[in-house]
Amino acid sequence: GGELLHVGPLSTLVKNKTSLTGQYLSGKLSVEPPSSRRSVNSATPKLKIRGLQHHNLKNFNIDIPLGRLVALAGVSGCGKSTLMRSGLYQGSGKFKDKEGENPAQLKSWSSAIDFEEILWVDQSPLSKTPRSNPAVYTGAWDGIRKRFGACEASTTAGFGPEVFSFNSKIGQCPTCEGLGFEAVDMQFLSDLYLPCSSCEGKRFKPEVLAIRCNGYTIHEILELDAYTGIRVFADDAKITSRLQLLIDVGLGYLKLGQPLNTLSGGEAQRLKLVRELIHLKGSKPKLCLLDEPTTGLHRHDVKRLLAVLQKLVDAGHSVVLIEHQLDVLAAVDWLIELGPGAGADGGMIVAEGTPEFIAKSKTTTAPFLKELLSGKIKKVPISNQSSLAVRPPETLCLRGAREHNLKSIDVDIPLNSLSVVTGVSGSGKSSLAFDVIFAEGQRRFMESMSAYIRQFIEQMPRADFDTLSGIPPTVAIEQRSTRGGSKSTVASITEVLPFLRLLFAKAGVQYNPATGEAVTVLEATAVAKHALTAVEAYQPSAKKPLYIAA
Incomplete structure (x- = not known):
C-alpha cells in the first residue's frame, strides 16, 4: 500500500484499471451473494426472547434462528443495539449466572442450543498499553x-x-x-x-x-x-x-509489533474476531454477536470477511450481527429489520425473512437490497466534474508524504469542497488524512496558543513529509467511541447542557411541589404583609397548628 492510484473526479476513477475502488464502482468486480442459503423453517433451532422491555423496545418478542448467519438491520436508533447488547447478550445472564451491566427486563430467554459461551465482539479499544500487539x-x-x-x-x-x-x-x-x-x-x-x-x-x-x-x-x-x-x-x-x-479478516498489513492502542475501532473489532476464531475451532457451539464488523472496510475486504463468517457458521456456530452494508445483508441466511423509524417511532420488527423476501417488502432497506440482488445498480450521476479543472479553487498541496507506509506521495486536495480518500484496508488512508494532514494542521494551529494552554491539549508528533501548504485549522472526527462515562449524556458531549442550565436558572419558573402554585419573588415588606394576613386569618385548631419562624 501507500501509493497514490488516482486523484480526480469519479468519471476517471471508474476507468482506472489499477484501482480496486474503480473496478467495484464500474461493476467489473462485485461481492456476489451466495448461490444457496441455509434454510430456516419450523424445525430450525431458535433463540426465543419474550417480553423484552428496554429503551424503545416495549414488550418485544423475537425468534432468532440458530446455526445461521443472521443480520439485524434498520435505520439508526431503531433498537438494534438495544436488542443485541441488552437482550441477546446481557439478557442471557439472567439464566446463565452472568452479570450484565444494565440488563433488560424480560419475561423469558431460551435457546434450543446450549451454548458454551456467548461472545460479544464490538469496537471498544483492545488495550491502553503499547506493550500489547x-x-x-x-x-x-x-x-x-x-x-x-x-x-x-x-x-x-x-x-x-x-x-x-x-x-x-x-x-x-x-x-x-x-x-x-x-x-x-x-x-x-x-x-x-x-x-x-x-x-x-x-x-x-x-x-x-x-x-x-x-x-x-x-x-x-x-x-x-x-x-x-x-x-x-x-x-x-x-x-x-x-x-x-x-x-x-483483512488485517494482513498490520505489523506484528504494532501497539494495539493505535488501532482503529474497526481494526480492533476484527482483531477480537481473530482471537475468537482461534478458540472456536473444534469447540462446542457458541453464539457470536458482532456490532457492525464492516465499519471502515472496503468492499474488497468485506468479501474476505464474509468468507470468514460463513466458515464460522459452517463449523456449527451461530452468528448474529448488526449491519447496514448491503453486500453483507445480501449474503446472510436470515434478515431481521427493525423500525420503522428511530427512537419512539422504532422498536418493532417490520419484516424478517431471507434477503429476497425483504427486498419484496415495503421497508426502508427493501429498495436498496432489491437493486443489489437484481444486479442492476443505478449509476451515480456524474455532473459538473470538470468545473474544478476550469476554475481551480484554493488547494491544499502536500508533497513527499512518507508517514507509515506512504511512499513519498504528492497530492493536491481542493478546499471548500467534499473530497474522499478511499482504498482497501491498510492502504494508507488514515495515515494521509489523520497522521499527516490533521496532525500538521493541528500542530500549526497550536503554535498560535500560549505554552500554558498547549500543556492541556494532546498534540500529535510532526509527520514525515517535505512540504504542506494551504492548510487551514483542522478538525478530526474519527470512528472511535465517544469518550465519557456513564454520567455523560448527549447534552453534555455536545455542550448543550451548560446552555440548558443557564436557561433554567434565568428563565425557569419554580413551583411549589405540594400546591402546584408558582413560587414568586417578594420584597421584605410584601413578605411581612403576607405573613400578617395569614396570622389574622388563622383559626386556632389542634389539627392545623400555625408555625411562625423568624
Whole structure:
C-alpha cells in the first residue's frame, strides 16, 4: 500500500484499471451473494426472547434462528443495539449466572442450543498499553519465542523462550524496559517521546538482538507484517495458522509489533474476531454477536470477511450481527429489520425473512437490497466534474508524504469542497488524512496558543513529509467511541447542557411541589404583609397548628 492510484473526479476513477475502488464502482468486480442459503423453517433451532422491555423496545418478542448467519438491520436508533447488547447478550445472564451491566427486563430467554459461551465482539479499544500487539494478542508470539529459544545460537548462549519477551526483565532493554522509547517531560508542553538511546527503539538487550532465526532478529520479526511473517515461518503450522486469520479478516498489513492502542475501532473489532476464531475451532457451539464488523472496510475486504463468517457458521456456530452494508445483508441466511423509524417511532420488527423476501417488502432497506440482488445498480450521476479543472479553487498541496507506509506521495486536495480518500484496508488512508494532514494542521494551529494552554491539549508528533501548504485549522472526527462515562449524556458531549442550565436558572419558573402554585419573588415588606394576613386569618385548631419562624 501507500501509493497514490488516482486523484480526480469519479468519471476517471471508474476507468482506472489499477484501482480496486474503480473496478467495484464500474461493476467489473462485485461481492456476489451466495448461490444457496441455509434454510430456516419450523424445525430450525431458535433463540426465543419474550417480553423484552428496554429503551424503545416495549414488550418485544423475537425468534432468532440458530446455526445461521443472521443480520439485524434498520435505520439508526431503531433498537438494534438495544436488542443485541441488552437482550441477546446481557439478557442471557439472567439464566446463565452472568452479570450484565444494565440488563433488560424480560419475561423469558431460551435457546434450543446450549451454548458454551456467548461472545460479544464490538469496537471498544483492545488495550491502553503499547506493550500489547497483534502477535501477542493472537498467540503467535508464543510460537515465535519458542522458535528463537530453540535455535542453535540461543542454545549456545543459554537463552530460553522467556528471554525473547520485551515484557521480561531477562531480555528487555533495562533503560526503556522494553517499550522502545523514553518519555521526556517538557514541563508546560506535552511529553516528548524519543527512541531509547540504549536499544535505539529495538526493545531488547544487545545480546538478545544478536540471535537470528530464519535470518531475522527478534526486533526485525516485530517489524514484519502478517503476509511476510507467514513466509518466514512457513514450516510452523501453529504460527502460520494464527497469522493467516489476520489476513482472512483483512488485517494482513498490520505489523506484528504494532501497539494495539493505535488501532482503529474497526481494526480492533476484527482483531477480537481473530482471537475468537482461534478458540472456536473444534469447540462446542457458541453464539457470536458482532456490532457492525464492516465499519471502515472496503468492499474488497468485506468479501474476505464474509468468507470468514460463513466458515464460522459452517463449523456449527451461530452468528448474529448488526449491519447496514448491503453486500453483507445480501449474503446472510436470515434478515431481521427493525423500525420503522428511530427512537419512539422504532422498536418493532417490520419484516424478517431471507434477503429476497425483504427486498419484496415495503421497508426502508427493501429498495436498496432489491437493486443489489437484481444486479442492476443505478449509476451515480456524474455532473459538473470538470468545473474544478476550469476554475481551480484554493488547494491544499502536500508533497513527499512518507508517514507509515506512504511512499513519498504528492497530492493536491481542493478546499471548500467534499473530497474522499478511499482504498482497501491498510492502504494508507488514515495515515494521509489523520497522521499527516490533521496532525500538521493541528500542530500549526497550536503554535498560535500560549505554552500554558498547549500543556492541556494532546498534540500529535510532526509527520514525515517535505512540504504542506494551504492548510487551514483542522478538525478530526474519527470512528472511535465517544469518550465519557456513564454520567455523560448527549447534552453534555455536545455542550448543550451548560446552555440548558443557564436557561433554567434565568428563565425557569419554580413551583411549589405540594400546591402546584408558582413560587414568586417578594420584597421584605410584601413578605411581612403576607405573613400578617395569614396570622389574622388563622383559626386556632389542634389539627392545623400555625408555625411562625423568624
